[in-house]
Amino acid sequence: MFPRNAISLDPRLSAIRDLAGSCGNFADIGTDHGRLGAHMLLAGLCRFAQLTEVSERSLAKARELIGALGLSDRVRFLVGDGVEALEDPPDVAVIAGMGGRTIAGIVERGREILAHARIVMQPNVAAPELRLRLQRAGFRIADEMIAKDGRRLYVVIAAEAGRMELSPEEIEVGPVLLKNRPGALADYAAFKIRVLKKALADAEGAELRRKLGIWEALNHGDR
Numbered sequence: 001m002f003p004r005n006a007i008s009l010d011p012r013l014s015a016i017r018d019l020a021g022s023c024g025n026f027a028d029i030g031t032d033h034g035r036l037g038a039h040m041l042l043a044g045l046c047r048f049a050q051l052t053e054v055s056e057r058s059l060a061k062a063r064e065l066i067g068a069l070g071l072s073d074r075v076r077f078l079v080g081d082g083v084e085a086l087e088d089p090p091d092v093a094v095i096a097g098m099g100g101r102t103i104a105g106i107v108e109r110g111r112e113i114l115a116h117a118r119i120v121m122q123p124n125v126a127a128p129e130l131r132l133r134l135q136r137a138g139f140r141i142a143d144e145m146i147a148k149d150g151r152r153l154y155v156v157i158a159a160e161a162g163r164m165e166l167s168p169e170e171i172e173v174g175p176v177l178l179k180n181r182p183g184a185l186a187d188y189a190a191f192k193i194r195v196l197k198k199a200l201a202d203a204e205g206a207e208l209r210r211k212l213g214i215w216e217a218l219n220h221g222d223r
């Protein structure tokens, strides 16, 4: 018997685990190292796991970990793009550690097999686009969290089939985060303000460089 906490999780994966809850058939799409699936099985949070990867090499890492823990008989290792690799519809599907656009594409293509699943997503970027595309694909956001690991902040979103009508503020910040105002939201807002101000300065700089280029070309007789 392995102890419940034989696989410890960092704050990001812990938040994903907390929003996933417990289930029979768990799926981790883009599992890579396989730590989340191993933790879920050892902690009794799921009975069975489908661990998928688009990369055979990445899946080998999960295969090795799960094998070393003696859990291979409760796991299917599947190679393929997104949910297309799954053998059975999962109760909970995690799609984490990718860009929001990649995650949105996986959910849109996998709408039918995910119709009865709780989907837990952790987009590294483009969370607002992911929220909007979830709404358009017929999913509603059921819960959200911000995980903090040192100076790094991660948004985690749980969704289920259903309707929602998000306001522009809810798309940008997240409907549950906006309503519950968790402590980490202030840190996340400060981070977003820094990123947006820098992008604005870069954009303004680009426009000035474009204008400068026109005048310099004129002065050098290129135009």
Ligand SMILES: C[S@@+](CC[C@H](N)C(=O)[O-])C[C@H]1O[C@@H](n2cnc3c(N)ncnc32)[C@H](O)[C@@H]1O
Binding pocket: 029, 030, 031, 032, 033, 052, 053, 054, 055, 058, 080, 081, 082, 083, 095, 096, 097, 098, 102, 106
């Ligand atoms: C940065 S890792 C994240 C691993 C793990 N999910 C986590 O959050 O710690 C992203 C993984 O997603 C996989 N991936 C990217 N696009 C995928 C897709 N369309 N289908 C399945 N896996 C994908 C990559 O091969 C990579 O191993």
